[in-house]
Amino acid sequence: LSQLGEFGLIELLKKSLNKRKETIIGIGDDCAVLEGLGVRGQGLEKNLLVTTDTLVENVHFKLKKTSFYDLGYYSLFINVSDIASMGGTPTHAFVTIGAPGRTNVGSIKQLYQGISALAKKLKIDIVGGDTVSSDKLIVSITLLGKVDKKYLMTRAGAKAGDLILTTGEFGGPAAAKFENRKSKMVNRLKEGQTTAKSRLATSMIDSSDGLVRSILEICGSSNVGALIYEAEVPIAKGATLNQALHGGEEYELVFTASAKNVARIKKLLGRTKLSIVGEIMPKKSGVGLLGNHGRIAKIGSGGYEHFKG
Numbered sequence: 001l002s003q004l005g006e007f008g009l010i011e012l013l014k015k016s017l018n019k020r021k022e023t024i025i026g027i028g029d030d031c032a033v034l035e036g037l038g039v040r041g042q043g044l045e046k047n048l049l050v051t052t053d054t055l056v057e058n059v060h061f062k063l064k065k066t067s068f069y070d071l072g073y074y075s076l077f078i079n080v081s082d083i084a085s086m087g088g089t090p091t092h093a094f095v096t097i098g099a100p101g102r103t104n105v106g107s108i109k110q111l112y113q114g115i116s117a118l119a120k121k122l123k124i125d126i127v128g129g130d131t132v133s134s135d136k137l138i139v140s141i142t143l144l145g146k147v148d149k150k151y152l153m154t155r156a157g158a159k160a161g162d163l164i165l166t167t168g169e170f171g172g173p174a175a176a177k178f179e180n181r182k183s184k185m186v187n188r189l190k191e192g193q194t195t196a197k198s199r200l201a202t203s204m205i206d207s208s209d210g211l212v213r214s215i216l217e218i219c220g221s222s223n224v225g226a227l228i229y230e231a232e233v234p235i236a237k238g239a240t241l242n243q244a245l246h247g248g249e250e251y252e253l254v255f256t257a258s259a260k261n262v263a264r265i266k267k268l269l270g271r272t273k274l275s276i277v278g279e280i281m282p283k284k285s286g287v288g289l290l291g292n293h294g295r296i297a298k299i300g301s302g303g304y305e306h307f308k309g
Contacts, residue, residue: 072114087196088147098134171239174247210248
């Protein structure tokens, strides 16, 4: 697995899976997309979104550096980000917790309080899950959402000549190492929904695995290349360029749009910090970084990848 890596493993597993006719998108985007979600007799105009994320102690977090409350909040937040990047609205969640028997009951209550706080804020119903004994603390959430078919955003659709845009700043979580993460997290549901409903963007993803990795995912799904502008990458205070490019866990939106539509998108998103960090190129160009010196350097995948050191 250390040689194959997380993304190689995913590609390997995809080859052995079946696909039902109602599965619009399976593995390969921020959410799975299923057709036919009727809404109280209004027909089948909405799609069902499904996403899941798992946090494992000492892999994703250290209890010495975060509170149980913040961990709970964050565990739901990262799933919400996937729904946001598809232009959807989160609705229902399933929470699974694995914990050692020595864990304090009050700590688990605090964890659930964190989950419940965000769920209440976003009107998400917690409708089930599981609890199991484990050697380390594990939190896994599956989140359901909905999106109008005509507003669904995916990683595919970017075209050569499109500009690459991002919300917010990058590198902050990598520099902070999870400390005070909750206070720095920004919910991008509104921005995702607004951008999707405008129908001005051509593709969208969230930056959970880093800016470069996010752009690579868009390029892979859209069969294109990209050029990233070093000078335009919005670097968070205290972070380095490398952390901004590859750190991940910002959960900002990364999306593409025709140059003629950028001004309209900026107006729609109002005060949200929006940056143009690059442009989409033909596939043969690959993915490169235009440095401040004017030279273009080819860049690797970067970002965090499980199983690889």
